[in-house]
Amino acid sequence: MREIQYEEFEEKIIEIRRTSKVTKGGKNLSFRVVAIVGNKNGKVGLGIGKAREVPEAIRKAIADAKKNVIEVPIINGTIPHEVIGRQDASKVLLRPAAPGTGIIAGGTVRAVVELAGIQNILTKALGSTNPLNLAMATINGLKELLDPRKVAKLRDITVEEVYKGVRREGNA
Template sequence: MANRRKNPRKVEKETDWQERVVQIRRVSKVVKGGKKLSFRAIVVVGNERGQVGVGVGKAADVIGAVRKGVADGKKHLIDVPITKSNSIPHPTFGEGGAARVMIRPAAPGTGVIAGGSVRTVLELAGVRNVLAKQLGSSNPLNNARAALEALAALRTFQEVAEEREIPIENLYSK
């Protein structure tokens, strides 16, 4: 019989992921016999090394909703460029629904200055020094998605230089 053990690298990769539940909400659907209750879980998944995702899961029980949220979060991962000072390369802005999020790099030692689900997204992305502000809606799902959009818009100096087809040294010179 063939060896059915899992690949040790894959097992190691699975244990690298951290997940944090941002919100669990009891929702209901009106059906013929009354109200059918279920749970919606908003989960942020990240490896604290530049990958993060936000997922939503809905199920009849909380554990099932969280499990589905984690799976959804892993499907929607983004890569975040992190500088040597554990910050982001440049200020950025993101929108999710009516929520708007502004994220700015900060000096080493500042920490993560952000609130709510934006803080969770930034921490699980591995960003250590950053300033963020939620503008507009206070909905945790929309704010998490706005933060994800803002982080997805980040570009490194190398990417900008390649896009403009110029040497990276020319970006710094005036």
């Protein structure tokens, strides 16, 4: 098993939900916490923790988030291209934005995008606005992003040609 090096991650709690299970002896209360961790430099992770007490659930959620960190390609403070992230009934449209635009997003999507280190982005939540599904849809959208440098290398063209869509003679 490989050892994971943790950088200094910032943590944000998105949701704390009280759940109860009815048993013969009464109701058993527990808590579900959804947490986001990120280094504001292209790495972000989502975690869920469940426990009888809130602090324990928070600890579990943050530990889970650190295990599920993904790499996000960021070019000039924004994402390289438009993408739609999906999770169950939630959809999140993520669009690159010009410098100075800022983060145009609701609470859940904003938390994920901020901790990923994106400074300029346009987002829109479509469908269900359940905080857990929105966070997962945002993470799924960020996972789908392709780094232009990797695309250029795969296609054996320059990064400028990836952006401009230039075709070479003989490849048409």
